[in-house]
Amino acid sequence: MKHHRDSIASVVGLVLGVMLMAGTIVTDEYVHAASAEARGYQALFAAGAAR
Numbered sequence: 001m002k003h004h005r006d007s008i009a010s011v012v013g014l015v016l017g018v019m020l021m022a023g024t025i026v027t028d029e030y031v032h033a034a035s036a037e038a039r040g041y042q043a044l045f046a047a048g049a050a051r
Contacts, residue, residue, distance in 0.1 A: 024030050
């Protein structure tokens, strides 16, 4: 019985995670986060190259 509950909890967690990721992509939050991360890496590499 415990194995059955663990399986259900895993499936619910997976479905919830997929729904949250889909919501993030639909609202363009993913694009904003990815572009901010890219700007941060560019700034980091530019600072390292300036040394």
